[in-house]
Amino acid sequence: MSSNRELGDPYELVVVGAGPAGLAAATAAAGLGINTVLLDEQSSLGGQIYRAIEETPLADPAVLGKSYGRGRLLVRSFVASGARHIPGASVWHVAEGQGGCLTVGLSVGSAAHMIEARRVILATGALERPFPIPGWTLPGVLAAGGAQTLLKSAAIVPAGYVVLAGTGPLLWLFAAQMLRAGGRITAFLDTASVENRRAALAHLPGFLASSYFREGLDLMRAVRRGAQVVRGVKALVAHGTERLSEVAFRRLGSTEERIPADILLLHQGVVPDLNLAAAAGCKLTWDERQLAFLPVTDRWGASSVEGIAIAGDGAGIMGSEAAAERGRLAALDAACRLGRITQSDRDRKAAPVAKALARATRGRAFLDALFRPTRAFRVPEGETIVCRCEEVTARQVRESAAFGCPGPNQLKAFLRAGMGPCQGRMCGLTVSALLAEARGVTMGEIGYFRLRPPVKPLTLSELAALPATPAAMEAVGR
Amino acid sequence: MFRRTVESTAATISLVVDGNEVRARAGESLAAALLAEGLLSFRRSAVSGVPRGPWCLMGACFECLVTIDGARQRACMIRAVDGMHIETGEGRRRLLP
Ligand code: FES
Numbered sequence: 001m002s003s004n005r006e007l008g009d010p011y012e013l014v015v016v017g018a019g020p021a022g023l024a025a026a027t028a029a030a031g032l033g034i035n036t037v038l039l040d041e042q043s044s045l046g047g048q049i050y051r052a053i054e055e056t057p058l059a060d061p062a063v064l065g066k067s068y069g070r071g072r073l074l075v076r077s078f079v080a081s082g083a084r085h086i087p088g089a090s091v092w093h094v095a096e097g098q099g100g101c102l103t104v105g106l107s108v109g110s111a112a113h114m115i116e117a118r119r120v121i122l123a124t125g126a127l128e129r130p131f132p133i134p135g136w137t138l139p140g141v142l143a144a145g146g147a148q149t150l151l152k153s154a155a156i157v158p159a160g161y162v163v164l165a166g167t168g169p170l171l172w173l174f175a176a177q178m179l180r181a182g183g184r185i186t187a188f189l190d191t192a193s194v195e196n197r198r199a200a201l202a203h204l205p206g207f208l209a210s211s212y213f214r215e216g217l218d219l220m221r222a223v224r225r226g227a228q229v230v231r232g233v234k235a236l237v238a239h240g241t242e243r244l245s246e247v248a249f250r251r252l253g254s255t256e257e258r259i260p261a262d263i264l265l266l267h268q269g270v271v272p273d274l275n276l277a278a279a280a281g282c283k284l285t286w287d288e289r290q291l292a293f294l295p296v297t298d299r300w301g302a303s304s305v306e307g308i309a310i311a312g313d314g315a316g317i318m319g320s321e322a323a324a325e326r327g328r329l330a331a332l333d334a335a336c337r338l339g340r341i342t343q344s345d346r347d348r349k350a351a352p353v354a355k356a357l358a359r360a361t362r363g364r365a366f367l368d369a370l371f372r373p374t375r376a377f378r379v380p381e382g383e384t385i386v387c388r389c390e391e392v393t394a395r396q397v398r399e400s401a402a403f404g405c406p407g408p409n410q411l412k413a414f415l416r417a418g419m420g421p422c423q424g425r426m427c428g429l430t431v432s433a434l435l436a437e438a439r440g441v442t443m444g445e446i447g448y449f450r451l452r453p454p455v456k457p458l459t460l461s462e463l464a465a466l467p468a469t470p471a472a473m474e475a476v477g478r
Numbered sequence: 479m480f481r482r483t484v485e486s487t488a489a490t491i492s493l494v495v496d497g498n499e500v501r502a503r504a505g506e507s508l509a510a511a512l513l514a515e516g517l518l519s520f521r522r523s524a525v526s527g528v529p530r531g532p533w534c535l536m537g538a539c540f541e542c543l544v545t546i547d548g549a550r551q552r553a554c555m556i557r558a559v560d561g562m563h564i565e566t567g568e569g570r571r572r573l574l575p
Contacts, residue, residue: 041537048536059484127538139518139531146535154510159481181483242529243518262479391525421540
């Protein structure tokens with residue numbers, strides 16, 4: 001086995017992603033004596049949900065709410081755990097290596113490296129679901145989660161005429177956070193269908209018993225007090241030439257309304273960031289409740305690929321509290337499979353974790369139903385851009401289907417959709433939805449882009465820094 | 479537009495953006511620094527050359543690519559460091575694959 005002195009490999013366990021799942025997994029694993037490293041693309045711990053938790057410049061971090069503060073304990077436990085942390089590490093490859101090991105390809109600074117590990121836990125978290133409306137590529141139109149990152153990490157709020165549009169807990173949370181931080185919201189355009197409420201009612205008991213209930217109600221009330229909320233929005237267009245200047249929208253049974261806008265923040269839920277898992281060969285399945293592809297995992301997070309487990313929102317959206325518990329379960333299973341604890345030890349230690357997980361996932365079905373994004377905003381029409389990188393439109397995707405393009409992978413050859421630097425992160429779900437509709441098949445049948453490593457673009461100089469052969473890796477490792 | 483909620487002079491550094499001096503807070507991302515300066519468009523798109531700016535602020539979309547000290551990088555993934563030279567506006571990317 002090659003070794004990489006600088007990065008300290010080989011490791012027994014590599015954890016990818018320093019959000020709640022990755023932090024909890026690495027902490028638990030190190031606590032069981034496993035030689036563990038945590039890799040994360042950001043320079044500080046916490047992931048997106050607890051972004052800048054130990055260093056936020058906000059005058060009063062309390063504007064971010066109670067749940068943000070929970071990240072501090074996770075980060076501090078991790079720091080005390082003895083696991084290694086490599087910040088600024090962008091992981092672009094995980095695959096079977098030699099002797100039952102896994103090989104992990106990563107870039108740190110401007111150099112690429114390969115490290116070896118017995119097991120890998122992917123805790124890559126979530127991405128915001130694509131929100132393809134006309135004009136969504138204009139400067140001034142951003143993902144609401146992106147604006148939230150600016151608030152947490154740089155104490156910056158959108159200013160001028162600010163319009164929020166979409167659906168999902170994060171959008172409401174961010175609206176409340178930005179109001180508390182002194183921001184102003186010109187309009188909050190709620191795109192959830194009014195039908196959602198009826199569907200959600202079936203899941204009400206679970207929600208009433210959940211921690212989201214009080215917090216969620218307070219939040220929505222605060223947003224309604226501080227902003228003009230327009231319900232039942234059916235259509236949205238961002239207008240402008242060099243940048244956003246206006247937002248046009250239509251509600252049920254009314255004509256188009258237009259409002260001036262400097263910033264438009266879009267959001268319609270989050271979906272697993274599954275590029276790394278998919279490129280590693282983990283099997284995916286379509287989940288109709290979450291309207292997303294999820295990696296197939298068992299109760300421990302084990303994927304269909306030996307040695308790779310997936311924990312947290314990357315294996316299906318359940319939220320940050322559940323993510324930490326799922327990280328702990330994956331770590332216990334890793335310890336068992338590494339021979340560090342027996343199966344009965346694992347099961348005994350897992351019992352309270354599973355209980356906490358069940359508690360943390362209460363109310364999720366209600367939220368999924370209430371904030372379910374409508375078809376109109378998932379399956380765009382006409383000249384709306386689907387693939388931002390290659391500027392491919394909905395019409396072009398439909399035409400390709402009419403010309404006989406059978407699925408997302410073949411579409412790459414037709415239109416290059418999904419082949420730009422974001423590697424389908426901004427268009428994958430939209431492309432699958434358009435093709436499935438056009439061909440009259442289900443999302444499960446049409447599938448997702450087949451992903452290949454590297455899952456992040458590499459520069460030539462990064463590649464040049466990579467030892468070319470196992471022998472060369474031996475040579476530089478000594 | 480974006481605005482800072484905290485005006486601190488403590489950690490102030492200076493960057494050179496398209497030849498102009500820009501003040502920033504040490505440690506924040508370059509994307510945050512440029513947005514706080516009022517810049518929304520960071521580059522031109524690779525295909526049609528229309529203006530584009532940051533979308534995700536978490537390294538996923540690659541919309542925030544700028545040239546930082548000569549290398550094409552995601553502005554949201556790089557921390558502002560005193561004296562950095564940033565060029566915005568380039569359309570063609572030099573990335574693999
Ligand atoms: S804004 Fe998306 S990668 Fe920087």
